[in-house]
Amino acid sequence: MTTFRRTIATCMLLGASLAAVPAAAFSQEAPIAPRNMSGAAATANWTTEQLITSTVHDAWMLSNKDEATFFEMVRxxxxxxxxxxGITLPDDAAAGRRMGDYIKRQAKADTDQLLYVVVDKAVLMTVKPMAHKVSAPATK
Structure with a gap:
């Protein structure tokens, strides 16, 4: 597991307790095959389509309130x-920590927002600062 993923895992596992309200039942087929924290295949009870359209709360309920499963969803x-x-996530502990902290804060702030939107914003925030550093013009 990369440093970036380990850091996100740590951030997500610390304090990821969300409100528990019954979620709508999903009936999608073709579940994706997530990996657990050690990289081994894990049993999923959710599909990519479900995950993309799930609110933070729905995803938490779909994970059976299991932090490791919720982290897999975020990953x-x-x-x-x-x-x-078309971007690559940085393999950087600080970037992973920032991303995990942002996701945790935003997810707790509004559990009715789409989890994918929160994660997508975190990905953009994590990659943009690095892109600016790389593409900054040289000074004379």
Missing amino acids: TLAELSAKNR
Whole structure:
């Protein structure tokens, strides 16, 4: 597991207790195959389509209130966001910490927002500062 992913895992596992309200039942097929914290295959009871359209609260309920499963959902969404935007997530502990902290704050602030939107914004915030550093013009 990369330093970036470990850092996100740590941030997400610290204090990720969300309100518990019954979520709507989902009936999608073709579940995706997430990995657990050690990288081994884990059993998923959710699909990519469900995850993309789930609020923070719905995703928490779909994870059976399990922080490791919720983290897998966040990781899956972060990878999807990066892929869709044609960017690579940095392998940097500080970037992972910033991303995890942002996701945790935003998720707790409004559990009715789409989790994918929160994760996508975190991906953009994490990558943009690095892109500016790389593309900054040389000074004379």
